[in-house]
Amino acid sequence: MFAFLVRRLGQAVIVMLVISILSFSIQDELGDPLRELVGQSVSEAVRNELREEMGLNDPFLVQYWRFLRNAVQGDLGTSYFFKRPALEVIMDKLPATIDLVVAATFWILAFSIPVGVFAAIRPNHLFSKLAMGFSIVGISVPVFLTAIFLIYLFAVELGWLPSYGRGDTLIMFGDWETSLMTIDGLTHLLLPSISLASVILPLFVRIIRSEMMEVLESEYVKFAWAKGLKKRRIWMLHAFKNTLLPVITVGGVQLGIMVSYTILTETVFQWPGMGFMFLEAINRVDTPLIVAYLIVVGLIFVITNTVVDIIYGLVNPTVKLTGQQ
Amino acid sequence: MPLLSVNNLEVVFPLRTGLVTAIKDVSFDLEQGERIGIVGESGAGKSVSAFAILNLISKPGYLAAGSILFNGRDLASLGEEEMRQIRGNEISMIFQDPMMTLNPVLTIGTQMEETILAHKNMSRQEARKISVAKLKAVQIPSTETRLTQYPHELSGGMRQRVVIAIALLSDPAIIIADEPTTALDVTIQAEILELLLNLCNDFDVGLILITHDLGVVSEVTQRILVMYAGRIIEQGPTHQVIARPMHPYTQGLLGALPEKTRPGQRLNQIPGVMPTLQEIPAGCPFHNRCNQIQAVCKVDLPILGGTGSRAVACHFPLNR
Numbered sequence: 104m105f106a107f108l109v110r111r112l113g114q115a116v117i118v119m120l121v122i123s124i125l126s127f128s129i130q131d132e133l134g135d136p137l138r139e140l141v142g143q144s145v146s147e148a149v150r151n152e153l154r155e156e157m158g159l160n161d162p163f164l165v166q167y168w169r170f171l172r173n174a175v176q177g178d179l180g181t182s183y184f185f186k187r188p189a190l191e192v193i194m195d196k197l198p199a200t201i202d203l204v205v206a207a208t209f210w211i212l213a214f215s216i217p218v219g220v221f222a223a224i225r226p227n228h229l230f231s232k233l234a235m236g237f238s239i240v241g242i243s244v245p246v247f248l249t250a251i252f253l254i255y256l257f258a259v260e261l262g263w264l265p266s267y268g269r270g271d272t273l274i275m276f277g278d279w280e281t282s283l284m285t286i287d288g289l290t291h292l293l294l295p296s297i298s299l300a301s302v303i304l305p306l307f308v309r310i311i312r313s314e315m316m317e318v319l320e321s322e323y324v325k326f327a328w329a330k331g332l333k334k335r336r337i338w339m340l341h342a343f344k345n346t347l348l349p350v351i352t353v354g355g356v357q358l359g360i361m362v363s364y365t366i367l368t369e370t371v372f373q374w375p376g377m378g379f380m381f382l383e384a385i386n387r388v389d390t391p392l393i394v395a396y397l398i399v400v401g402l403i404f405v406i407t408n409t410v411v412d413i414i415y416g417l418v419n420p421t422v423k424l425t426g427q428q
Numbered sequence: 429m430p431l432l433s434v435n436n437l438e439v440v441f442p443l444r445t446g447l448v449t450a451i452k453d454v455s456f457d458l459e460q461g462e463r464i465g466i467v468g469e470s471g472a473g474k475s476v477s478a479f480a481i482l483n484l485i486s487k488p489g490y491l492a493a494g495s496i497l498f499n500g501r502d503l504a505s506l507g508e509e510e511m512r513q514i515r516g517n518e519i520s521m522i523f524q525d526p527m528m529t530l531n532p533v534l535t536i537g538t539q540m541e542e543t544i545l546a547h548k549n550m551s552r553q554e555a556r557k558i559s560v561a562k563l564k565a566v567q568i569p570s571t572e573t574r575l576t577q578y579p580h581e582l583s584g585g586m587r588q589r590v591v592i593a594i595a596l597l598s599d600p601a602i603i604i605a606d607e608p609t610t611a612l613d614v615t616i617q618a619e620i621l622e623l624l625l626n627l628c629n630d631f632d633v634g635l636i637l638i639t640h641d642l643g644v645v646s647e648v649t650q651r652i653l654v655m656y657a658g659r660i661i662e663q664g665p666t667h668q669v670i671a672r673p674m675h676p677y678t679q680g681l682l683g684a685l686p687e688k689t690r691p692g693q694r695l696n697q698i699p700g701v702m703p704t705l706q707e708i709p710a711g712c713p714f715h716n717r718c719n720q721i722q723a724v725c726k727v728d729l730p731i732l733g734g735t736g737s738r739a740v741a742c743h744f745p746l747n748r
């Protein structure tokens with residue numbers, strides 16, 4: 104386990120370095136930071152002085168090295184717009200996004216597993232065929248369309264659910280603000296989380312179904328039948344545990360990708376998370392905030408992948424987390 | 429009354445191209461403790477016959493006709509739960525490839541204990557004790573640690589021993605072994621075969637041994653059935669059939685055995701290949717490969733029949 108974590112950590116550092124280089128180098132493409140800071144009215148001479156002072160005239164590598172040194176110490180620069188450390192701004196927004204992702208993940212797991220398994224066991228059942236049909240629709244309709252449709256139906260027409268904002272929140276563990284603990288928060292969370300899950304949930308249903316159907320044809324499942332096991336045990340243990348392996352691999356990546364879908368979802372629902380913040384930062388050319396966002400999202404990706412790898416290793420006995428043979 | 433009496437089994441597969449008959453008119457008896465062999469080329473219908481006995485024909489296939497009398501009960505008419513109680517309990521199976529037969533994500537111990545617990549009302553500890561005893565019976569060293577291991581930690585030969593131990597767990601009356609040595613290393617085939625033979629003798633277990641290798645059958649079984657294109661075309665006591673085959677196909681199979689061939693001589697392969705289910709010819713299914721063929725063979729299907737312990741499905745049998 105230790106060797107595994109060390110190796111994984113090494114990989115994570117490399118990935119983060121690549122992400123940091125990429126996000127740092129797009130800075131130059133985003134326009135002159137001075138214009139955002141001081142506006143148009145300042146003379147060219149003063150600008151040049153400021154530029155020199157901020158180190159903007161230094162060679163790329165020198166600037167990057169300075170950036171990296173600060174980043175390691177948790178300093179990702181100062182947001183032009185908020186006039187506060189970029190990381191602090193993101194940390195303020197992070198809980199709202201986590202709420203959204205947690206709720207969406209809950210929908211995905213709670214529905215894709217039973218539906219996918221059922222569709223694999225009873226492929227000719229009417230329910231399975233309907234589920235497969237719907238899943239195609241779900242995968243093909245973009246998140247923002249689903250979101251707009253849900254708002255129209257449940258917020259505008261029926262008036263059952265709120266269409267924007269987080270609702271009541273509760274502060275937990277010192278300063279972690281969550282909507283998951285209040286009824287009002289949960290009602291606000293309902294539509295955004297369903298929208299966010301709307302593409303990945305049907306994808307999961309299809310992956311689980313097809314992987315499980317393949318496993319059900321395997322020799323070891325036939326042997327399990329020949330041993331006279333009860334069908335529940337064959338389906339839920341023998342077949343499902345083997346289905347999990349490919350599902351974890353593909354699914355883990357999808358859950359990571361979900362973070363990028365939060366940009367759309369949060370924007371449509373005005374959900375005050377870091378996806379919404381990111382879009383605003385782009386509009387305001389708030390370069391430090393953009394770079395900081397990319398790095399935080401990269402970090403989330405790396406962490407998710409590591410967790411997924413650990414879970415995979417726990418399910419699959421041929422992977423040795425201990426790193427020994 | 430024989431322990432197992434299989435009568436006129438017919439299994440069909442409704443495929444997109446139409447209904448195909450995989451086996452037809454398959455009948456044989458098995459006495460208590462008897463060992464019979466089913467031989468034939470790949471695709472002859474051996475596995476389908478075996479799975480049909482346990483009502484485990486893979487979809488979309490189904491049993492279209494026939495009865496399977498086991499201890500006087502017709503397995504073909506049993507309900508799902510009654511059938512489950514027979515499988516792995518009174519009739520066990522051993523599969524061909526031990527690399528694929530054991531579940532990769534469950535320990536050997538789990539896969540053994542669950543088999544006992546599926547049929548008997550006892551504690552895990554008791555089931556564990558039985559598992560250990562059976563692992564000893566198949567001569568697996570350090571049995572206790574084996575139980576905690578996963579299949580990938582064992583060699584192919586060891587895994588097949590585990591599979592045999594699983595088949596023995598509930599002291600079955602019959603074991604159906606579908607090509608149990610085909611996937612193994614040549615060096616350990618004989619070892620596993622001898623083990624199987626000894627266990628069946630020691631525990632008085634009936635054996636249905638499926639193989640495409642007449643050599644294997646001659647070492648282990650008392651009676652053999654030869655299958656071709658879904659039908660039994662010859663049957664009789666093993667030594668008699670091998671010494672004096674009556675069906676030209678059986679003779680061809682025997683001629684193709686390496687030990688019947690002098691060094692340097694070419695193997696006497698039967699010309700041509702077995703027809704697929706869709707293209708079985710009218711008359712005798714073997715007629716386009718037969719060297720004894722006469723006009724009637726292309727028209728009339730020969731029926732399995734004979735005198736005493738032997739039977740053959742051929743208009744012009746050999747060695748009468």
Ligand SMILES: Nc1ncnc2c1ncn2[C@@H]1O[C@H](COP(=O)(O)OP(=O)(O)O)[C@@H](O)[C@H]1O
Nearest residue numbers: 441450469470471472473474475476477486487
């Ligand atoms: N699941 C299936 N679907 C369609 N046809 C099948 C299936 N299983 C077996 N068959 C057909 O049944 C015939 C006999 O197969 P099998 O009993 O496996 O042969 P073998 O004697 O090699 O064990 C084959 O020709 C095959 O085409």
Ligand code: SF4
Nearest residue numbers: 712715718725742743
């Ligand atoms: S019936 Fe005719 S074709 Fe068929 S095996 Fe006998 S001799 Fe050959």
Ligand SMILES: [Mg+2]
Nearest residue numbers: 474475476606
């Ligand atoms: Mg076979």
